[in-house]
Amino acid sequence: MGRNACRGFSLLEVLVAFSILVIVLGRLFQVFGGGLRAATLGDRYTRATLIAESKLAALMVDGDAIEGVYTDEQDEFYQSQVTVSAYEDPGAPPAGSLSLQPLTVKVEVSWLDDGMPRSVSLSTMVLSTRQ
Numbered sequence: 600m601g602r603n604a605c606r607g608f609s610l611l612e613v614l615v616a617f618s619i620l621v622i623v624l625g626r627l628f629q630v631f632g633g634g635l636r637a638a639t640l641g642d643r644y645t646r647a648t649l650i651a652e653s654k655l656a657a658l659m660v661d662g663d664a665i666e667g668v669y670t671d672e673q674d675e676f677y678q679s680q681v682t683v684s685a686y687e688d689p690g691a692p693p694a695g696s697l698s699l700q701p702l703t704v705k706v707e708v709s710w711l712d713d714g715m716p717r718s719v720s721l722s723t724m725v726l727s728t729r730q
Contacts, residue, residue: 647708647719654706664702664727679708699726
């Protein structure tokens with residue numbers, strides 16, 4: 600073996616290797632960052648859905664829903680709006696003949712996510728005693 604057989608990498612080869620490493624690591628960080636953003640957004644949608652479900656459950660337990668629009672702030676992040684309205688069905692018997700009134704209940708939970716408005720909306724029907 601001669602003197603030149605054991606020499607190391609040239610400066611150019613080291614710079615090319617570091618450049619490739621930086622590009623690969625940059626792409627990996629983008630992938631993991633996107634996954635983290637998606638997981639955070641999924642968590643926020645899940646929390647908003649739980650808030651909406653709890654509002655509906657509370658209304659079902661209460662039993663005597665009154666028509667109207669009710670707003671509430673859960674915390675500094677989520678706002679909710681509950682809309683209770685009479686269910687309109689042209690084929691239904693006259694309203695005075697029923698002891699229970701069918702109502703449509705819609706719960707919308709909204710929040711801002713990086714300046715972009717997001718919301719979850721759930722709706723159902725309940726029977727309420729006539730007021």
